[in-house]
Amino acid sequence: MLAEPPQARPLCVLVEQLHATLGRFSLALSLARDALAWLDAHGRIIWCNRAFDRLAGVDHTALLGEPVTELLVLERDGHPVTGELHPAVRILAEVDELLENYDATIGDRRAVLEVYGRRGRIEGQPAAVLVIQDVTERERARAELSTANTRLASANQELEAFSYSVSHDLRAPLRAINGFSQVLLEDYGTVLDATGKDYLQRVRKAAQNMGKLIDDLLRLSRVTRADLAWTTVDLSAAARESVRELAASTPERSVDVEIPDGLAACGDARLLGVALQNLLDNAWKFTSKTTNARIEVGVADENGERTFFVRDNGAGFDEAYADKMFGAFQRLHAADEFPGTGIGLAIVRRIIHRHGGRIWATGALDTGATLHFTLPTDGECRT
Ligand SMILES: Nc1ncnc2c1ncn2[C@@H]1O[C@H](COP(=O)(O)OP(=O)(O)OP(=O)(O)O)[C@@H](O)[C@H]1O
Ligand SMILES: [Mg+2]
Incomplete structure (x- = not known):
């Protein structure tokens, strides 16, 4: 027996299902922690989520249809990024995609914003989407880490240079101790008794041992310094x-x-x-x-x-x-x-x-x- 063909679902059910799906997506996007905005070909806001409202510090209804360049005031090196330099304008005019950090003032605090922009199309017209993340804490931690690393590297370098030059400078007096002990043994050997000679030999042996230790330290230091x-x-x-x-x-x-x-x-x-x-x-x-x-x-x-x-x-x-x-x-x-x-x-x-x-x-x-x-x-x- 042939199976019955599946019943086509009525159009109104499909529309309802589509509506429900869109509703879920819309809710998820509007609650996202990153600020999201769709812009039309002139850089005006078509849609944005709540995080974007908070970022701009403006009521949601007052944002729609407004140019993003006036709502999203970005700075770089202490200067406002305006006109053609604004990432939203660049996305619509010259680049397909960008990911850049900017400074901004949000409420009464300074922030670092990571701006991701991508060009797209809506109903056949050029459009752009912006995703903006507040990365102030991350950048602060990164800057602190980088400063600490620089300090550590320079302290290490100083220490290495110090131990290298100390090791070097220690060799000269050691050579003198070793050399003069030998001269003493050779030139005044007749004046010294066996115990005196033994002491001098021990002085020489100790100086030679110390020379070996310094050589070892230098070898260790060279390993650290070599590229x-x-x-x-x-x-x-x-x-x-x-x-x-x-x-x-x-x-x-x-x-x-x-x-x-x-x-x-x-x-x-x-x-x-x-x-x-x-x-x-x-x-x-x-x-x-x-x-x-x-x-x-x-x-x-x-x-x-x-x-x-x-x-x-x-x-x-x-x-x-x-x-x-x-x-x-x-x-x-x-x-x-x-x-x-x-x-x-x-x-x-x-x-x-x-x-x-x-x-x-x-x-x-x-x-x-x-x-x-x-x-x-x-x-x-x-x-
Ligand atoms: N293969 C091994 N078997 C047993 N002990 C070892 C071995 N390798 C290293 N050790 C132990 O570790 C110590 C340190 O080793 P290291 O190579 O730094 O010094 P060393 O061999 O004693 O002297 P140097 O390498 O300066 O001539 C050694 O003195 C030894 O006690
Ligand atoms: Mg060894």
């Missing part, structure tokens, strides 16, 4: 190069190293090379007392984030102090057990942070350590 040259970096090649150097400096060691091909990240090739070198330096050093030493460099997916890692099965560390090891001159092992000044990871952390990445460490005493870090992916590579 980043963004490119795609072959981390596999950089890691292999570091391992080659480490192996050449300690040919007696046999370490099982695994570095897969194709580890790539976006960043500054020189700085990422320095970071990997420091991480591998540590892995190499802290496996120096481990039989079957093993070092692995790789990449893993951790909660959807591409994370690189350098893992070893060496001395490890107590995870309770995992954050501490990234501080300058912070060490978790005694210098007579594993030598070092404690600057390597501070440098690595700065490098990773400058790239917008994160770094953290996991491990346990006597079982090894893993240093994890993130870097921008190729798609995010800035040029």
